[in-house]
Amino acid sequence: MEIYKKFAFDSAHFLPNVPEGHKCKNIHGHTYHLTVFLEGDLVPDLEWVMDFKDLKDVVKPLIDELDHKLLNEIEGLENPTAERIVVWIWDRIKPKLPLLSKLELNETPTSGAIYKGA
Structure with a gap:
């Protein structure tokens, strides 16, 4: 059986590694x-x-850590792409949630990343 729970948070970021003008x-x-x-x-x-x-x-304290923050200032998220953020979250909650099977992170209604672990 697979279950899920949804969470939301508001954060700012910028992508330092993209070309000028992006x-x-x-x-x-x-x-x-x-x-x-x-x-x-x-x-x-x-x-x-x-x-x-x-x-x-398990998840809410991590959401609180990200909510209304500049993600680039969080250790490990200096280049906070959706892909990097979802792996960062996985690494922090997987030890506490052994049944974790995947994470889906959407940064817009039509864009996001799905991570199933390494």
Whole structure:
């Protein structure tokens, strides 16, 4: 069974490695949408993979760390592409969520990255 929970945060960033004149070289912001997927067997008697509150308790502190921040100033996110951000999030929550199967991070309604671990 696979379950998921969605989170949102607002952050600013700029992409320092893109060519001069690229619009993403300038500081700008996004409302990011993160979907966290867990995969596992149903817990006997409870009939769920994991309590959604327990999932939120793991992810929410990290979301709070990113919300209303300049991502470039966070260690490890000096070049905060969607791909880099989703790996950064994975590395921090995977040890606490062994059933984590994938993350989807959207920086716009039509653009994002999906990461399934290394």
